[in-house]
Amino acid sequence: MTKMIKIFDTTLRDGEQSPGCSMNLKEKIEMAKQLERMKVDIIEAGFAISSPGDFMSVKTIAETLKDCTVASLARTAEKDIDRAWEALSNAVSPKIHTFIATSPIHMEYKLMMTPDEVYERSVAMVKYAKKYCSDIEWSAEDATRSDPVFLARIIEGVIKAGATTINLPDTVGYTTPDEYYDFLMKVQELAPSMSNITLSSHCHNDLGLAVANSLAAVKAGATQIECTVNGIGERAGNAAMEEFVMALHTRKDILKAETRIVTTEIARSSNLLSRITGVKVQPNKAIVGENAFAHEAGIHQHGVLQNKETYEIMKPESVGLSQNNLVLGKHSGKHAFRDKVKQLGYDLSEDDVDRMFAKFKELADKKKQVYDRDIEALIAKDSVQVPKTYSLQNFVINSGNTITSTAVIRMLHDGKPIEKVSRGEGPINASFKAIEKIVGTPLKLEDYQLQSVTEGNDALGDALVKISDPEGNLYAGRGLSTDVIEASIHAYINAVNKMIYEKTLKPNGVNKETDKEISN
Numbered sequence: 001m002t003k004m005i006k007i008f009d010t011t012l013r014d015g016e017q018s019p020g021c022s023m024n025l026k027e028k029i030e031m032a033k034q035l036e037r038m039k040v041d042i043i044e045a046g047f048a049i050s051s052p053g054d055f056m057s058v059k060t061i062a063e064t065l066k067d068c069t070v071a072s073l074a075r076t077a078e079k080d081i082d083r084a085w086e087a088l089s090n091a092v093s094p095k096i097h098t099f100i101a102t103s104p105i106h107m108e109y110k111l112m113m114t115p116d117e118v119y120e121r122s123v124a125m126v127k128y129a130k131k132y133c134s135d136i137e138w139s140a141e142d143a144t145r146s147d148p149v150f151l152a153r154i155i156e157g158v159i160k161a162g163a164t165t166i167n168l169p170d171t172v173g174y175t176t177p178d179e180y181y182d183f184l185m186k187v188q189e190l191a192p193s194m195s196n197i198t199l200s201s202h203c204h205n206d207l208g209l210a211v212a213n214s215l216a217a218v219k220a221g222a223t224q225i226e227c228t229v230n231g232i233g234e235r236a237g238n239a240a241m242e243e244f245v246m247a248l249h250t251r252k253d254i255l256k257a258e259t260r261i262v263t264t265e266i267a268r269s270s271n272l273l274s275r276i277t278g279v280k281v282q283p284n285k286a287i288v289g290e291n292a293f294a295h296e297a298g299i300h301q302h303g304v305l306q307n308k309e310t311y312e313i314m315k316p317e318s319v320g321l322s323q324n325n326l327v328l329g330k331h332s333g334k335h336a337f338r339d340k341v342k343q344l345g346y347d348l349s350e351d352d353v354d355r356m357f358a359k360f361k362e363l364a365d366k367k368k369q370v371y372d373r374d375i376e377a378l379i380a381k382d383s384v385q386v387p388k389t390y391s392l393q394n395f396v397i398n399s400g401n402t403i404t405s406t407a408v409i410r411m412l413h414d415g416k417p418i419e420k421v422s423r424g425e426g427p428i429n430a431s432f433k434a435i436e437k438i439v440g441t442p443l444k445l446e447d448y449q450l451q452s453v454t455e456g457n458d459a460l461g462d463a464l465v466k467i468s469d470p471e472g473n474l475y476a477g478r479g480l481s482t483d484v485i486e487a488s489i490h491a492y493i494n495a496v497n498k499m500i501y502e503k504t505l506k507p508n509g510v511n512k513e514t515d516k517e518i519s520n
């Protein structure tokens, strides 16, 4: 019989806490909605007590999503559990996820607690959390380096106290599939009450084994897998959701398990996350890498032309990779545009369709052929807008290989024009320096990338700019244009607007600038 495996997505918690992957409130909400669309069972929306921003994102996501469970992480401490519940109380299906380390090294050096104290604390805090919420997950941090006999004792205690899910993570990515399987079987044998609750697995990828270990956990009886989109997470990351899901999907014959995930939403989820964080996946990444379905070698191409199954074990369409279809031209009407957007799987309001149609028309004027991917890029960018404190009015660049580049940038700041001139090493550098002068804050360029959305001389350029402020906070901005200098300028301004948006968030996460025009 095929087992149903619950997907517990921790992109917004374990994933978001990894370097370069931080997201603002709007971006987290957009990502959470996409995860819901993909039919993830549980979304861990954050660690409510860790910061006002995390609290606000757990609360807003809990109040927004209707079709999946929303969890918050909490240490085994009353104040953590109180804060988690404060954020989750309006969720349709809330879950408190409380954790404590159980390995000798963590208990001695990090917690400075004895095993008995860890036992008492766990049981007491699960009982405490149970007063608020029926769905309680207890995690044994560094479980795979813990003593199975001690774990079994504590697990029996927390199940009696009301835990409904027991998670046994490979926190440091140390175990191997066979070892993890044996470990999980042993703990279940020693803790018979586990047969009445959900066994969960949470694997890190330090040895590149996170997905293989998660599959071993399924074999050992786990019915919940914790993972992240694109495998982002602490250090080498967590188990990649798309890899785990497609492994079950493709090898149901031997793995005898499946998930509820709408696999055709996988590519869009991966792209949205990369677009938001500015962290691209490597080209040869399984399932979502640019080359995952590309066949370069002549002998492979020949085989695939004769019969796709010679080298293709999954269909690109099954993960939502669209063909690079020609869509609409500059004479296309709103009706055709609305139909296309719907066909691409977006459920936009009439206002959103109007705004996107205007952007599409602007693009169609500059570009002969507009493809599905162009439209997807426009929509993805639009979905995570922040208030447009600064906007570009116009720019003039003077550049060449025998002169120093000069940029004149004119921007609107809350509707008032400001113009600055700057020289620099090339047109992009000169433009960025002029914007920095207008903003009046020293900003450091941390990353700059440029790629085209589709092929062709008139392709839409997609620029990514990462800047840091004097406190070292990082902000990623995106810009789209058929002119790569304009795309780069838009990306820099977008990063500046995100910085201002985050700085104007009140501690409770409400933005003071509510009346401001929303744009990119």
Ligand code: KIV
Binding pocket: 014, 099, 139, 140, 141, 142, 167, 169, 170, 171, 172, 202, 204
């Ligand atoms: O890796 C880990 O052990 C964790 C726990 C908090 C579940 O992220």
Ligand code: ZN
Binding pocket: 014, 169, 171, 202, 204, 234
């Ligand atoms: Zn983790």
